[in-house]
Amino acid sequence: DSGVTQTPKHLITATGQRVTLRCSPRSGDLSVYWYQQSLDQGLQFLIQYYNGEERAKGNILERFSAQQFPDLHSELNLSSLELGDSALYFCASSDFMGEQYFGPGTRLTVT
Amino acid sequence: GQNIDQPTEMTATEGAIVQINCTYQTSGFNGLFWYQQHAGEAPTFLSYNVLDGLEEKGRFSSFLSRSKGYSYLLLKELQMKDSASYLCAVKGYGGSQGNLIFGKGTKLSVKP
Numbered sequence: 485d486s487g488v489t490q491t492p493k494h495l496i497t498a499t500g501q502r503v504t505l506r507c508s509p510r511s512g513d514l515s516v517y518w519y520q521q522s523l524d525q526g527l528q529f530l531i532q533y534y535n536g537e538e539r540a541k542g543n544i545l546e547r548f549s550a551q552q553f554p555d556l557h558s559e560l561n562l563s564s565l566e567l568g569d570s571a572l573y574f575c576a577s578s579d580f581m582g583e584q585y586f587g588p589g590t591r592l593t594v595t
Numbered sequence: 596g597q598n599i600d601q602p603t604e605m606t607a608t609e610g611a612i613v614q615i616n617c618t619y620q621t622s623g624f625n626g627l628f629w630y631q632q633h634a635g636e637a638p639t640f641l642s643y644n645v646l647d648g649l650e651e652k653g654r655f656s657s658f659l660s661r662s663k664g665y666s667y668l669l670l671k672e673l674q675m676k677d678s679a680s681y682l683c684a685v686k687g688y689g690g691s692q693g694n695l696i697f698g699k700g701t702k703l704s705v706k707p
Contacts, residue, residue, distance in 0.1 A: 486637065517694055526699035527638070527682065540694045574637060582626065582686060584695060586637035 487511065488587035490575050496593045502563040505590045509556055509577030515539070516558040517584060518550055522571040533558055565594045597621045599698035601683050606704045607673055615668045615701045617683030625686040625693055629657050629668045632680045632700065641668070641681075670703075678705045 487510035497503055509516050518530040529542035533552035544550075547565075552558040562569060570593050576584040598620045607613040619627070626645040630638035644650055644659035644666060656669040668681055680700040686693045 486639075519697075527684075527695075527697040529694050529696065532694050542694065572635070582693070583628075583640055583643065585640070588637050591635075 486585040486587065488575060488577050488585050490573075490587035490590050492590060493588065494591050494593075496595065497565060498595055499565055499567060501565050501594075502561065503565065503592065505560040505562070505573055505575075505592075507558045507560070507575030507577075507587055509558070509575075510579070510585055513577035513579055513585075514556065515578045516552055516556070517576045517578070518544075518558070518560050519574045519576065520571045521574065521589075522568075525571075527574065530560070562592070567594050570594045597685075597687070597696050599683055599685060599696060601681075601698045601701045603699070604702045604704070606706060609673055609675060609705055609707050611673050612669065612671050613673060613703065615670075615681050615683075615703070617666045617668070617698060619664050619666070619683070619685050619698075621685045621687050621696055623688035623693075624661060625688070627657075627659055627666050628684045628686065628695060629655075629666075630682040630684060632682055634680075638682055673705050675705050675707070678703060 489508045514535045517532045519527045530544040532540040550560045572589045574589045575587045578584045601617045629641040632638040642657035654671045659666045682700045683698040684695040
């Protein structure tokens with residue numbers, strides 16, 4: 485158990501819909517990272533927040549957005565969903581040394 | 596640009612030694628990580644190299660050569676439970692809180 489929690493574990497929704505994925509980092513970690521992992525693809529970095537502010541952006545679509553709240557939990561919002569958005573979405577948090585700890589992931593299926 | 600290459604698949608025998616290579620070209624370098632990922636599960640941290648040389652941790656060792664943009668993960672005394680994907684990741688700009696750029700992973704199959 486990494487100490488990072490993600491909800492929900494599984495999500496099935498239809499094309500065109502909007503979903504919100506939630507992540508709580510390990511106690512004391514200020515950075516939260518979001519990754520997407522599609523079948524046969526590597527982990528694609530989406531976005532990072534540090535202490536409530538956006539710090540880095542990767543290959544995140546304009547239909548996707550995220551935020552980090554004052555209690556440091558983070559949410560990833562995915563809208564106008566397409567079949568190709570079906571993937572595992574991981575959240576990670578990092579300690580002061582920079583080692584990243586991954587949550588169990590949310591498996592999103594778009595039908 | 597950012598590029599991290601590692602073999603797609605490898606097969607080895609239980610009890611043997613296997614070396615998984617990783618080459619990288621990235622903008623900035625603040626360390627190289629190796630993660631293990633079983634199918635459908637979260638990646639788990641294996642090792643971290645920021646200086647050249649070998650880091651040993653039980654049955655796992657990782658080597659880094661910054662001048663060559665090269666790293667390898669060495670797994671000894673292979674066990675069936677080592678069958679998993681091994682991900683090489685480089686931390687670029689941003690210091691200790693920078694994001695990781697991952698390779699596509701090497702799927703290792705350990706056979707009896």
